[in-house]
Amino acid sequence: MSEKKYETPLLDELEKGPWPSFIREIKQEAERPMVRDLLGVLERSYEEHIGHWKHGGLVGVMGYGGGVIGRYSDLPEEFPDVSEFHTFRVNQPAGWFYTSGALRDLCDIWDKHGSGLTNMHGSTGDIVFLGGKTTSIEPVFADLTEKGWDLGGSGSDMRTPSCCAGPARCEWANYDTLNACHEITQAYQDELHRPAFPYKFKLKFAGCPNDCVASVARADMSIIGTWKDEIQIDQEQVRAYAARGMDIEREIVELCPCDCISWDGQAMEIADGECVKCMHCINHMPKALRPGKERGAAILIGAKAPIVGGALLSSVFVPFLEMTPPYSDLRELIEAIWDFWGEHGKNRERVGEFIQRVGLGKFLEQIGLDPVPEMIAHPRSNPYIFFDDEIVAGAEA
Amino acid sequence: MSEKKYETPLLDELEKGPWPSFIREIKQEAERPMVRDLLGVLERSYEEHIGHWKHGGLVGVMGYGGGVIGRYSDLPEEFPDVSEFHTFRVNQPAGWFYTSGALRDLCDIWDKHGSGLTNMHGSTGDIVFLGGKTTSIEPVFADLTEKGWDLGGSGSDMRTPSCCAGPARCEWANYDTLNACHEITQAYQDELHRPAFPYKFKLKFAGCPNDCVASVARADMSIIGTWKDEIQIDQEQVRAYAARGMDIEREIVELCPCDCISWDGQAMEIADGECVKCMHCINHMPKALRPGKERGAAILIGAKAPIVGGALLSSVFVPFLEMTPPYSDLRELIEAIWDFWGEHGKNRERVGEFIQRVGLGKFLEQIGLDPVPEMIAHPRSNPYIFFDDEIVAGAEA
Amino acid sequence: MAVAGRKTDIGPPHYENFLPPVIKRNYGKWAYHEIPEPGVLVHVSESGEKLFTVRAGTPRILSIKTIRTFADLADKYADGYLRFTSRNNVEFLLSDEGKVFPLKTELGTLGYPVGGTGNAISAIVHTQGWVHCHSAASDASGVVKSLMDALYPRFTSMDLPAKLRVAFACCLNMCGAVHCSDIAVLGVHTRPPRIDHSELPKICEVPTLISSCPTGAIRPTTVDGKPSVEVEDGQCMYCGNCYTVCPAMKINNPKTDGISIWVGGKVSNARHEPMFSKLAIPFLPNNPPRWTEVVDAVVNIVDVYAKHARKHERMGEWIERIGWPRFFKLTGIPFTKYHIDDFTHAGETFRRSVHLKS
Amino acid sequence: MAVAGRKTDIGPPHYENFLPPVIKRNYGKWAYHEIPEPGVLVHVSESGEKLFTVRAGTPRILSIKTIRTFADLADKYADGYLRFTSRNNVEFLLSDEGKVFPLKTELGTLGYPVGGTGNAISAIVHTQGWVHCHSAASDASGVVKSLMDALYPRFTSMDLPAKLRVAFACCLNMCGAVHCSDIAVLGVHTRPPRIDHSELPKICEVPTLISSCPTGAIRPTTVDGKPSVEVEDGQCMYCGNCYTVCPAMKINNPKTDGISIWVGGKVSNARHEPMFSKLAIPFLPNNPPRWTEVVDAVVNIVDVYAKHARKHERMGEWIERIGWPRFFKLTGIPFTKYHIDDFTHAGETFRRSVHLKS
Ligand code: SRM
Ligand code: SRM
Ligand code: SRM
Ligand code: SRM
Ligand code: SF4
Ligand code: SF4
Ligand code: SF4
Ligand code: SF4
Ligand code: SF4
Ligand code: SF4
Ligand code: SF4
C-alpha cells in the first residue's frame, strides 16, 4: 500500500467552475491509497492524453458470470494500488427509488471494501461501485446479498433491465413500468447472472412514447407504453390553457405530426384514428389531455450502438400488447427470441443485427408472429425477393 | 422465307378493347414473312408462358460498337424468318420533334430493309427499329446516314441523351434542354458509338424540377433546370385564380413543402429563401407564378435500375450551374467523371455504384469539386470515419 | 474512331429542322398553358400567340403504316408538325385552333384516344417482353394493352387527385422508371436459373458470371470434367443478371414466372421529393392473353386511391399520409413477409418509432 | 445455476420498499404535473394530493460521502425519500411544499445546482473515460465537467426552445445514447491500432480478432514465425473493436485521439420520430484539462439553436426545417468530405432530389 500523494495541477483545474466536480468527489475519498493512485494515474492521463487501463483475466463472483468488470492499470509498478481496479454493477431498484437508509447500507458496504467511489448510475442503470480489488469481490457480494442487493449484468447475458419513474411519479404511464421491470428482472435471474447468449441483451421499460429511458436507442427490447383508444380531453382545461395565453393553434395544432387536431376557440377535437400517439399535445397540456384508457405497450426490438454493423434504433415487433402481471405474453416473446437468437446468433451478434442477417420475415416465422405493416416504415422497394415455393404453387400446379 | 400463316387466337384477344392494339400494328405488317413468324412465335409464348429470344454474337455497324441489339429466336427451325431479329436504336431528334417528311423518310428506310415495326420510342428515347436481319444492318445504316440520321447508344457507352420539350413547348424551362441535349450528343459522338466505359452512361435533360423525362430515376447524369432568385409573381393573376374559385390556402399554401407561402386574400408572398423550388405552386398557377430569372440547372449523378447493388436515384453533384452554350462547365464535369470512373470503375459498375464504392468524398476530390452540404440529405450518422492524416496534423505536431 | 470514307458520327438531325414556325417564333417565350379539355394543351406566348397540342395514345409498337397515318394527320391538321412524348404518346402541334376539334374527331375514328393530360393516367411506359427480349418474365405489350383497356376512362378524363404514372417492366433490369412509378407492374422470376452445363463452358466466362450475382449465390464447380458453376438456391433471388451475362443460366420458367405490383413512387420534385415504388403485391400469375389478376389488382388500387386521396396528392404522398397499414386495409391486399425487405438496406425500412395508429 | 448454500439470484430489492407514502397512495393516479420553477416538479394526484420533486445536478461519480450527504438531505426534507433520474440527477421527493425552498437553498450552498427540468439542458449522460475504461479516446468526466460549467445557465433556466439532451461517449462503443442525442460529444481514434506482435499470440484468438473488424481490415499473417495479424491501414476506420477483443491491438494514441461532435438526434416520439445524431464536427483536439475547443464548439451550437429554433423544436427538428446547408452556415462550421457518409448505407444519405434552397 503506497503512501504517495500526487500533485494534480491539471485535475485541480476541474475543481473550478459552478458544476459539481467529480475531482472533488474523488478527492473526498483520497485518504484511501487506491483513490490516491487513481488521482495519480488520472493526472498522468491528463498529461499524456491517454488512458492507462486495460482488460485482463475474467474476474467475478463464484457461480456468476457477470456483474463485475475486471480492470487493471497498465502502470502497476507506479500505481500499485490501482493495479486492480474492478467495478461492480449492482442491480438498482426499479425506477431508481431509494430511501436514505438503503443508500447508507450501500455506502457502508463500499466503505468497507472498496474505493468509496460510485457511479449513480451507470448508463445501463446499475449502481456502479467503481474500483475494487480482486480479493474484495466475494466479500462485497456477501455483504450486498446480506442486505438484499444483488449484482447486475455484464458480458453476454441479459443486462440489468431499467425503467422510467412510471406510475410512481408520472401521470402518463400506460402500464406499470416499475412492476414489469422488477418482475422481468426477477424472472430471469439466471439469464442475468450467467452469460449464455451470443451477446448482451438489454431491456428497458418506458411508460409512454416520451421514452424517458431512451429505450428505443439503447435496448435490445424496448417496451414503450401506449394506448389504443381516444385521448381523454377535458375541454374546460383546454379553454383554461387558452385563457392563460397558450397559442393552441401554433403550439399544438400545427405541431401535431398527423394534422389531426382541430381547435375552434371553444373545443378541441382530435381525430384519434389518425393520431400516432406521439405525445406532443399531451405533453404540453397535461391538465387537459391524457392518454386513452385502453392501455398497454408497443414492443420494439433491436437497438444498439454502432459496433459492428452500425447503430440501430429498435423497431416495432408487437404494435400493442397488454401489460398485466405476470406478463406471460411478454415473457413468451422474450423466450422465443432468446431461443432462436441463442441458437443461431453468431458470437457478438446483437439481436438487431441478427434480425437483419436472417431477415425480419424469417425471424417472425420462427418466433411465431404474423407480419403486420405496423412493423415497417414502408414495404420493400428492393425487388430482390426470396420467394418460397408456396407463393407460386397455384401457378405451378 | 416461309409462307406460313399462324392461327393466333390468344393474340387476337388483344385486338379487342378501346386502347389501340399492338397486335393490330403487328398484323398491319404481316405481309412480311418476318412479321408472320413474329406473330407465330409470340402466340407460342402466349401459349407456353415463356419468351423465345436469346442473346447471341455481337452484331453491329462497321466502326461502331453500339446501336444495334442482336436478338435471335431460340426456335429458328420453326420460325426461320425471325431467327435473326435485331433492333436498331436510331438517335431521336432532341425533344422528339418531327416533321411528317422526316417520319416518312424513316418509314421508307425501314420499309425497305426491316420488319416495318418500330417503337416510338424506346425507354431511353431512341427511335427503335424492331427486327432486322444481320445482312440489313449496313444497308439500314447507309440509308439512315444518307438521310441525316445516325444510330444511338448501346452497350458500355454513352447512351443516347434525351430531353423534355423544354423551351420549345413549355413555359418553365430554366435552360434550353433541346440545345443542351443536341450539343452534348454531338460533342460525344465517339463515346456514343464506341463503347469504352465500364458500363452504360445515360444523360437526361429536364427543364425544371417536374422532371418530365424522369431523369432523376433513369440517368447517370440528370441535368434538371432550376433557378436561384425569386419566383415571379403576378398578383393580379393570383387574385384571378382566387376569383375563379381556387382555394389558394388549401391547394397552394398548405401543400408547399417549405411552408413559405402566405396569402391574405389580396397578395401572395413567398419567402424565397426557404423555397426549395419544388414547382408545386407554379404548376398550379401557371398564369400567376413563374420561375425566377437567374436560371440554370442542378446536376445530379448516379441513377440506375436495381442490378447489381440496388436501384438508385441521382444525387446532387452541382447544386447550380449556368447552362449556356457551349456548356463548357458541364462538359468539363462530364469528362472528369468519365476519366476517373473510366479508369477505376469495375466492369458493369454504373457510376452511381462506383461513387458508393469509392465514397462521394473521395470522388469529389478526384473530380475537383468541393463538398457542399447541398449534396447530402444529412451528414453521416455512422461514426466510421476514414480520417486523412492532415485532419489531426495540428494535434499530432 | 470514325472510319474514313464512311458517313459516321453525324449524330441526330438538328431539332430546329422539326420545329413549327409558331414554336420558332416563341421559343423560350411561352408564358403559360391551359388544358381546356383532356388531351388538349394550349400554350400561350408572351407575344400572345398560341400553340395547340392534341395528344393521343399509341400502342408504342408502331407499324410504319401507322406512322405514315400520323404523318398524314400532321399534314392535314398541323402543317406537318408532330412530336412524341416521354411516355410515347403522339402530339400534334397545331397553330390553328379551328383544327383541334376535327383532328380529335379523326383520331377518335381511327381508334387513337385523345387524353393523357393533367390528372389522368397517361400511357404506360413499358418494355419489350416476349416480343423482343430474352429475359422477360412476362410479355410487356400484352399486359399493358390489357391494363390500358381497363384504365381507358382514366386516360380520357382528368378526374384523379393527381397525375398517376404507371410503368411496366418485364424483368428486374427495369428498363424504364418502374422503380419510381405511382404504380409499377414488374415481371418476376421466382426460381433459380437452371444451368445448361454443356453450353456454359462454351459461351460464358466463369469469373464474370460469378461476379454478376448480387447475392454471391453462384460458385465455381466442375461438371463432367468441365468448368461450370452451381447456384446456392437459398441465396438466389432470381434477378436473372447471371442470365444476362450468360445465356446458359436459363432463368425463364413458364410455370413460376409471374408479376409483382409496386406503388407510391414518383420522380417529380413537386411537393414531395422523388420516391421509390414499394411492394404492394409480391406475386400474381402470368395469365395471358388478358392477365385478369393483374388488371383487377391495378384497377382496385387506382379506384381506392381515386376515392381516398386528397387533391394534388400523388399515390405515394397519399400513402405516406394515411400510413401503410391503412393502405393495405383499404385495398384489401394481404400483408406478407415478402413485403418486409431483407436485403442490404432492409433495416432502413423498419419502423423505428412508436408512431403507430390504432 | 445457483450455487447451493449461497445467497444468490435474489435480484434487486422490491421498489415498493423505497416509495414514499404519498406515492404509494397515488401510484398510477397522478393527474398532471407542473414545473413551477427550474428544478422543481409538482405532481398532482386525482385525489388532490401533491408530490414535490426537487432535482439537482451531480457529477455522477459520487463518493460515498456525497451519497451520505444526499441521504441526510432526504431525511431532513423528504422523509428519507429520494431517487436518481435516467440522466443521473438526484431527485428529492417531498410531500411538504414548505420544505422545497429550504432544500433548494441548502443544495445551493452545497454546490448542487437545482434545475434540469423542462426546456433546459439536463445533465450530460456519459461514460468512464480515463477514469476507468481501456479504450477511451478521451476522458469523459473532465469533458463533461468543462461543458457543464459553460452550459450551467442552461441547466438552471428553462428558456431553450425545447429540451436539449447532451451525451458524451469516449469511444465508438458509445455507452449511452450518443447516437441519438441533440448534441453528442464522442471521443474518436483516428489512427489504426499498433499491433504488439509479441503479446498477440499469447492473449488473442486470431479468427475472433479478424471477425471483430467491421471493415475487414484485419488479415492473418506470421511475424517471427508466430501467428499474428496485420491491418490494412486504408481500410481501418479506427473503431477500436479489435482492441476490445484483443488488448494487443493498441488503439489509444495520445497524439491523434480526439473528439467529434454530432447533432440532431432524439429518442422521444414527440412530434418527430426518433432520429440519429449526425456529424457536425469531425475532429477537435484532446485538450485537457478544459477541452476549450470542444466547449466552445458546443456552446456555439447551443447558442445558434437557442436563437433560431422555434418553440418546441428539438435540435434535429430545427435543422430539418432549415436544412443542413443553413445549419452549417449559421454555426460557421465548415462542411468537409468527412461529413459525407462513405460506409454501407452511405447512398441513403445523399440528396436525391432537387429540393434545394438558394
Ligand atoms: C459502465 C458503462 C458506461 C458508464 O460509464 O455508465 C459501460 C462501460 C463499458 N462498456 Fe458499455 N457501458 C455501459 C453502458 C452501455 C450502453 C448504454 C445502455 O446500456 O443503456 C451502451 C449502448 C447500448 C448498447 O448496448 O448498444 C453500451 C455499449 C457498449 C458496447 C457496444 C455494444 C454494441 O453492440 O455496439 C461495448 C463493446 C462490447 O460489448 O464489447 C461496450 C463495452 C463496455 C466495456 C465493458 C468495455 C470494455 O470492454 O471494457 C466498458 C467497461 C468500462 C468500465 O470500466 O467499467 N459497451 N454500453 C455502462 C454500464 C453501466 C451499467 O451497468 O449501468
Ligand atoms: C429497348 C429498351 C426497353 C424498351 O422497350 O424501351 C431496353 C431493352 C433492354 N435493356 Fe434496358 N432497355 C431500355 C431502356 C432502359 C432503361 C430506361 C432508360 O434508359 O431511361 C433502363 C433503366 C435505367 C438504367 O439505365 O438503369 C434500363 C435498364 C437496363 C438494365 C439494368 C441496368 C442497371 O444498371 O441496373 C439492363 C441490364 C444490362 O445492362 O445488362 C438492361 C438491358 C437491356 C437489354 C439490352 C437486355 C439484353 O441484354 O437483351 C434489353 C434489350 C431488349 C431488346 O430486345 O432490345 N436495361 N434499360 C430500352 C432502350 C430503348 C432505347 O434505346 O430507347
Ligand atoms: C409532354 C411531356 C414532356 C415531354 O417532353 O414529352 C410533359 C409535359 C408537361 N408536363 Fe410533365 N410531361 C411529360 C412527362 C412527365 C413525367 C415523366 C413520366 O411521366 O415518366 C413526369 C414525372 C412523373 C412523376 O413524378 O412520376 C412529369 C411531371 C410533371 C408534373 C409534376 C406532377 C406532380 O404533381 O408530381 C407537372 C406539373 C403538373 O402537371 O402539375 C408536369 C407538367 C407538364 C406540363 C403542364 C408542362 C407545360 O407547361 O407544358 C406539360 C403538359 C402536362 C400534362 O400532360 O398534363 N409534368 N411529366 C411528357 C408527357 C408524358 C405523357 O405523354 O403523358
Ligand atoms: C425523471 C425522468 C424519468 C426517470 O425515470 O428518470 C423524466 C421525467 C419526466 N419527463 Fe422525460 N424524464 C427523463 C428523461 C427523459 C429522456 C431520456 C434522456 O434524456 O436520456 C427523454 C428522451 C429525450 C430525447 O428525446 O432525446 C425524455 C423525454 C421527455 C419528453 C419529450 C420531450 C420532447 O419534446 O422530445 C417529455 C415531454 C415534455 O417535456 O414535453 C418528457 C416529460 C417528462 C415529465 C414531465 C413526465 C412527468 O409528467 O413526470 C417528467 C419531468 C420532465 C422534466 O424534467 O422536465 N420527457 N425524458 C428523466 C429525467 C432525466 C433528467 O434528469 O434530466
Ligand atoms: S416515459 Fe412517459 S411515463 Fe415514463 S416518465 Fe417519461 S413521460 Fe412518464
Ligand atoms: S398525440 Fe401527437 S399525433 Fe396524437 S393528436 Fe396529439 S400531437 Fe397529434
Ligand atoms: S421538365 Fe419542366 S420544363 Fe421540361 S417539359 Fe416538364 S415542366 Fe416543362
Ligand atoms: S416552388 Fe414549392 S417550395 Fe417553392 S414556394 Fe412554391 S410550393 Fe413552396
Ligand atoms: S425489362 Fe428486362 S426483359 Fe424487359 S426489355 Fe428490359 S431487360 Fe428485357
Ligand atoms: S438469378 Fe440473380 S441471384 Fe440467382 S444466381 Fe442468377 S444472378 Fe444470382
Ligand atoms: S464509450 Fe468506450 S471507452 Fe467509454 S466507457 Fe464505453 S467502452 Fe469504455
Ligand code: SF4
Ligand atoms: S480499429 Fe476497427 S477498423 Fe481498425 S482494424 Fe481494428 S476493428 Fe478494424
